[in-house]
Amino acid sequence: MEPVAVIGVGTSRFGKRTDARIDELAWESFKEALDDSGVTQKDIDQFVVSSLGGWSSEFLPAVVVGEYCGLASKPTMKVEAACASGSAAAFQSYLAVSSGQADVAAAIGVEKMSESPMPTTVEFIGRAGNYFWEFENFGLTFPGYYALYATAYMDRYGAKEEDLAEVAVKNHFYGSFNPKAHFQKPVTVEEVMKSKYVAWPLKLLDSSPITDGSAAVIFANAKKAKEFVKDPVWIRSIGVSSGTANLSKRSDFLSLEAARVASQKAFSKAGIADPRTAFDVAEVHDCFTIAELLAYEDMGIAERGKGFEMAKNHQTYKGGSFPANLSGGLKAKGHPIGATGLAMLSELKRQLLQEIGGQRQADIRKGWALAHNIGGTGHYAYVTTLSLDRGAM
Amino acid sequence: MSAPSALDANRKLIEDARKAVDATGLPLLPDAKTSDPLYVSSRDLPLKFLIPIGKIEPFFDALKSGTLTATKCTKCGAVYFPPQADCSACKASQVEYVPLSTGAVLLAYTVINVKPFSFAPYGDYVVAIGRLPEGLNVLAWMKGMEPSKIRVGMKLKLVVDRRREDGVCTYWFESA
Numbered sequence: 001m002e003p004v005a006v007i008g009v010g011t012s013r014f015g016k017r018t019d020a021r022i023d024e025l026a027w028e029s030f031k032e033a034l035d036d037s038g039v040t041q042k043d044i045d046q047f048v049v050s051s052l053g054g055w056s057s058e059f060l061p062a063v064v065v066g067e068y069c070g071l072a073s074k075p076t077m078k079v080e081a082a083c084a085s086g087s088a089a090a091f092q093s094y095l096a097v098s099s100g101q102a103d104v105a106a107a108i109g110v111e112k113m114s115e116s117p118m119p120t121t122v123e124f125i126g127r128a129g130n131y132f133w134e135f136e137n138f139g140l141t142f143p144g145y146y147a148l149y150a151t152a153y154m155d156r157y158g159a160k161e162e163d164l165a166e167v168a169v170k171n172h173f174y175g176s177f178n179p180k181a182h183f184q185k186p187v188t189v190e191e192v193m194k195s196k197y198v199a200w201p202l203k204l205l206d207s208s209p210i211t212d213g214s215a216a217v218i219f220a221n222a223k224k225a226k227e228f229v230k231d232p233v234w235i236r237s238i239g240v241s242s243g244t245a246n247l248s249k250r251s252d253f254l255s256l257e258a259a260r261v262a263s264q265k266a267f268s269k270a271g272i273a274d275p276r277t278a279f280d281v282a283e284v285h286d287c288f289t290i291a292e293l294l295a296y297e298d299m300g301i302a303e304r305g306k307g308f309e310m311a312k313n314h315q316t317y318k319g320g321s322f323p324a325n326l327s328g329g330l331k332a333k334g335h336p337i338g339a340t341g342l343a344m345l346s347e348l349k350r351q352l353l354q355e356i357g358g359q360r361q362a363d364i365r366k367g368w369a370l371a372h373n374i375g376g377t378g379h380y381a382y383v384t385t386l387s388l389d390r391g392a393m
Numbered sequence: 394m395s396a397p398s399a400l401d402a403n404r405k406l407i408e409d410a411r412k413a414v415d416a417t418g419l420p421l422l423p424d425a426k427t428s429d430p431l432y433v434s435s436r437d438l439p440l441k442f443l444i445p446i447g448k449i450e451p452f453f454d455a456l457k458s459g460t461l462t463a464t465k466c467t468k469c470g471a472v473y474f475p476p477q478a479d480c481s482a483c484k485a486s487q488v489e490y491v492p493l494s495t496g497a498v499l500l501a502y503t504v505i506n507v508k509p510f511s512f513a514p515y516g517d518y519v520v521a522i523g524r525l526p527e528g529l530n531v532l533a534w535m536k537g538m539e540p541s542k543i544r545v546g547m548k549l550k551l552v553v554d555r556r557r558e559d560g561v562c563t564y565w566f567e568s569a
Contacts (some may be wrong), residue, residue: 018424154546248475248531
C-alpha cells in the first residue's frame with residue numbers, strides 16, 4: 001500500500017451560481033487545485049467526478065467536466081453516494097493511488113442544484129431514501145428524514161429546539177469569515193427560532209441551503225508528492241459504511257449507525273485511540289443542525305445524548321476541545337451535494353497548513369484533521385483522517 | 394398557504410421562453426434573482442415510473458382487502474417489512490405473507506411543512522415511525538391528531554384503507 005498525499009485542492013465560490021454551467025463551475029475548483037499542486041493535466045493518471053444530478057441537464061457529468069478541464073482520454077467514472085459523493089470520489093482516488101494503479105489522481109465534485117426550479121430540486125432530494133416504500137405514499141423530504149431523528153433525540157435526551165439552533169449560530173458565525181461561503185451573515189438563536197418550519201422541529205435556519213458549487217482534490221503517491229509540493233497533507237485512513245435505504249429498518253433514531261461504524265474503521269486504521277483529543281480541526285456533516293450533534297456522538301467525540309451540550313458550551317468553536325466546521329459547514333458554506341466531501345478535504349488541507357488565517361484558522365498543534373461526510377440520512381458514511389505526518393507504512 | 398407547484402413554475406417558464414424565442418430567436422431569460430442570462434431548455438421530460446410488483450403481488454392483494462402484511466421466509470423464518478420476495482439471509486425464495494400487528498408505539502415523527510411539489514395538493518402531513526410488538530418498524534402518515542399533541546412513546550393503531558385524498562389503498566397510524 002502506497003501512502004496517499006493530498007497535493008492540491010480547490011473550491012469554487014458556493015451559492016446560487018446562475019453565472020456558470022456545470023463544466024464551467026467544475027473548472028473553477030479544478031484550476032485552483034492544479035495551481036495549488038503545480039501538476040498539469042498530463043501528470044494526472046485518472047479522474048473521478050462526483051455529482052448526484054437529476055436537477056441538472058447534463059446526464060454524464062464526468063465526461064462533460066473531463067472534456068472542459070482538458071482531461072478527455074483519461075480513465076474516469078462518475079460516483080454517487082448522495083451527499084457523501086465527494087468523499088466517494090476521494091475514496092476511489094485514494095484506492096487508485098494506494099494500490100499503485102495511479103501515481104496522481106484527481107477527484108472533482110460538482111453540483112448545479114439551481115438548474116431546475118426549486119420545487120423540482122426539493123422533490124429530488126426527498127426521493128433520496130427508498131422511493132417506492134417511503135416516498136411514493138408518504139412524501140418525505142430531506143429535512144423530514146432528519147426531523148424524525150430530531151424528534152426522537154429531543155424526546156430521549158431533553159434537547160430543545162434552541163439547543164439545535166446553537167449549531168446554526170456557530171456555523172453561520174464562521175461562514176461570515178469565509179468569502180466563498182453561500183451565507184456570510186451571522187445569525188442569532190432568536191433568528192433561527194423565528195425562521196419558518198420546513199419539517200417540524202427543523203426550521204429553514206436549521207437547514208443547509210440548495211447550493212451550486214464545485215471542489216477538487218489532487219492525490220499523489222509519496223514520490224510524486226515530493227516532486228510537486230513541499231508540504232503535502234497525508235490521508236491516514238478512510239472509513240466507509242452504509243445504512244438501510246428504508247428508515248423503517250433502523251433500530252433507533254438517536255444515532256446513525258453507518259457513521260459509528262465508518263468512524264471506528266477510520267480511527268482504528270489510523271491508530272487513533274481517543275478521537276476526542278486527537279484532532280486540531282474537523283469538518284462534520286451538518287446538512288441540518290441535528291446532524292452535527294449526531295456527528296459528535298457517532299464519532300465518540302461526545303457521549304450519547306451529550307452532543308447538544310457540547311454545542312451549547314461552545315466546545316466546538318475554535319479554541320474548544322473539538323473545533324468543528326470553521327468553514328461555515330454545509331449549513332452556511334452551502335451544500336452542493338457532489339462537491340461537499342471534497343470541499344471538506346480542501347478546507348482541512350488548508351487548515352492543517354495554516355493557509356486559512358484570520359478568525360477561522362484553527363490552532364494546529366497535533367497536525368491531525370477529521371472529515372465526517374454522510375450521504376442521505378446515514379445511508380452512506382465516509383470518515384477520513386488527515387495528518388501532516390505521513391506515518392509509517 | 395398553497396405551495397408553488399413545479400408544474401406551474403414550468404408552465405410559466407415554457408411560456409416566457411416561447412415569447413423570448415418569438416421576439417429574439419433564442420430562449421434566453423434572466424434569472425429572477427441574479428439577472429444572469431439563462432438558456433431555457435426546450436426538451437421537457439415528464440417522469441413517470443413503471444415499477445414491477447409481480448413478485449410481491451400477494452402483499453398488494455392483502456392491502457386491498459385491508460391487511461398489511463410482511464413476508465416470512467418459509468425456510469429460515471426471517472421476516473421482512475417492507476416485504477421481500479427473496480430471503481437475503483438464507484437465499485431461499487419461498488415466502489409466506491403474515492399479517493402485521495395493528496398496535497404500535499411511536500418512535501419518531503415529523504410534520505412535513507414544506508412539501509415536495511408532487512404532494513403540494515395535500516395539507517401539512519405527519520410522518521411517523523411506529524414500532525410493532527413483533528419488533529418491526531412501519532413508516533407511514535399519522536392522521537387525526539393535532540401535531541402539538543403527538544408525543545414519542547404514545548400508542549398508535551395501524552389503519553389500512555383507501556386514502557381520502559386520492560382513493561389509493563395505503564396504511565397510516567392513528568392514536569390508539
